[in-house]
Amino acid sequence: MTTTADPEATTRPLRRPASVGGLDILSLLVVLLVLTPVGGLVYFAVQGSGDLWPHLLRNVIPTALWTSLLLLAGVGVMVAAIGVGAAWLIAGYVFPGRRILEWALLLPLSVPTYILAYAYLDVMHPVGPVQTALRALFGLDSPQDLWFPEIRSLGGAIFLLGFVLYPYVYLPARALFMMQSPTVIEVARTLGSGPARTFLTVALPLARPAIAVGTSLALMEALNDIGASEFLGVRTLTVAIYTTWVTRSSIEGAAQIALLMLIVVFALVVVERIGRRHQRFVGRGGRQHQAAPVHLAGGRAALACLACVAPVAIGFMVPTAYLVVEAARRIRAFGLPADLGTWVANSVTSALAATLVAVAVGLVVAYTARFSRARWSGALVRLSGIGYTVPGTVLAVGLLIPMTSLDNAVDGAARSLLGLSTGLLLTGSGAALVLAYVVRFLAISSGGIEAGLAKISPSLDSAARCLGAGHVRLLGRIHAPMLRPAITAAALLVFVDCMKELPITLLLRPFNFETLATHVYGEAARGTYEDGAVAALMIVIVGLAPIILLARTSFRGGDRGPG
């Protein structure tokens, strides 16, 4: 691990001679793609008169901004504490259940926030099982005699989002703790540093990039969440955008707020990057030697176990158990929904297609950042995340205009040149949906691959170059094997996110194309939750396989400690 004040001097990878290569052209295309929805939003925003703003600034934005900031602060603290804490325990200690918990801690990834919110609202409601049981226990008659925290509140939203989004931090933090040069940690221990001090002064600062990336992904999800926030009555900026659009029929005003939010988020991301500009974190890549994990016993072991079980229970087991019960009721009464297979197939196909494209594009982004001489290569990496900073619904609308314009242009050309109509090629087929997913989740794939690439020391590139290896050979022979876990992890995360995605799917899908998520939404919208439970459970189940696979790829190899 090197931390140098002047990164250019020692660790910057060798760059290609000054010429615009194929990589640069590809990345320009990527820039175009990710900026497409922003262009769409600008198109809407400039049509607005802005006459809503006095009202918004007086009555809406202050509350919404404050609520959003509190939500982000709360969720940020929660995901960082849970994610880093669990990762540190799993990486550094041996206690009962550790081997199962190591991968089980990822399971909340498969639960969409809107399903989580609904499940908890039902389970924790005064007439739900928990409060009913508590009343029976204490011999209380009326629900009003029992004090119980209100889940429909900002606190409730922070709690729920924290427990379902922490895996975004746990995954990279754990990987980093596992890969951290043991010498640093062992040196700290040898010098008499206790576990708490080693964690706070050595391990935590070194893990900062991973924690920052993971936390910002979780925060974007929290900021853009509409399902859970609306359900829990939390008036965030995203809800304000949504209200302006849907209730006041002003897509123009909504686009203006969305662009404002985008600028604020982007500024935050840039500030965070500048904050660690002068730090470089390069792992040695090898895993042959690892700081010996500490064996825990007795009360300490039980505490460590409990600390890791709680997030899994709250973020996964409770909502899943709820879905199983509801789905079982439905199946007992009516059997399996006849179209279930079609919904699964549609969900999986569209998610799979998007994942493949997202990984390919993510590779372009990550490699541009590493090798391009172009000045904008750094900007590209930051831009690639833009789709993640806009609410999904808004992103989908932003994409509508550019995509249909292209469709109509192609159609017009075909009509005049060939005398036939092509119709709407992108928006009429699933292509628009796949592209929208890619723009939405590119931050996950490019971020993951970039992080994986960063762990490969540039000295390897230099060595390969000196021995005459070209770009392709470097990628194929040196990077590919080392990058495989990072690519697999990124792909699986994108896949699971596409499976859960709702607003984009609703707006951009072709005719007669029902997915699991859209079906759940349709049933929830008319309140027949039991009918939706089977499909909701399927989202979780289909998400499980990639998550377990993710655990296997991420945790494979020499990084597994005893226990």
Next chain:
Amino acid sequence: MSASTFRSAAVAVLLGLTPAVAAAAEEVNVYTSREPALIQPLLEVFTKETGITVNTIFIKDGLAQRVEAEGANSPADILSVVDYGNLIEFVDRGLTQPVKQEELDAAIPASLRDKDGHWFALSMRARVIYASKDRVTETALTYEDLADPKWKGKVCIRSGQHPYNTSLIAAMIAKDGPEAAKAWLEGVKANLARKAGGGDRDVARDILAGICDIGIANSYYVGLMRSGAGGEEQKTWGEAIKVIMPTFKDGAGSHVNVSGIAMAKNAPNRENALKLLDFMVSDEAQKLYAEANYEYPVKAGAPVDPIVADFGALKIDPLPLTEVAAHRKDASLLVDEVGFDN
């Protein structure tokens, strides 16, 4: 656009997936924000009777934007939505075309369709009062009564920004003026037992739980709950409440909203779409359509589900929906101003 875009497009063309290519068959395309399960059974009957295939996309937010963006190439023939606000927005954005059909005009009262035939209501739902069977003795109430301090800490309602509520508030503005409407909204806000939020069904559930005694919600949810369509648990919610058909204080009637349908401006299958429109007001379809969601059919004489009939006769507020619509935006601004949802 990236290379992948063109590849996907090329694949789409080769597979013949585009609507233009597929348009040769006898079909009609429906963009709907009404849930598929509510219209699918009906559309199946239509297909069986006419041999016309119905393609649907269930789109919630952005339906107007999608049709608008697709422009002249839009495959949409029929736009099906809930809330007259959406229907009027379609017309304002120039996404519809007028339809003149005797069957439609005969079946649908003039107040429930656009005067030039740009949209037609197919069913109605009333904004009613849910009240605790055990704790509320009143049997008749006005909307205005809910601002009475006697209900302090006893009222539940969903977000004031929800279209069902902005529509009711807009009617209040149209009738009593913005000042009175604001005072009413502040009074209801002061009476809330919990933060405004959740759905209409939560009003019933929270009444069962003893969190509140009274609230405003849509009529059809009672049917969905009591029939067991929403599951066994929801039956107990539905049984905990009684339905009061409220009027405004002028005594005119209950506030209703509609679900409705419009012919898209660039409908490629106009003839088939006309057949579908006619079918929708047939006795059979009106019955199926209203029953599926426990709504009131627009066609006189079409039967109402017994659960809904049990609420008592529906007396519709005669104020035209187009007049209420003019105040929708002000209603939404008022909700923010009062901080109703905070």
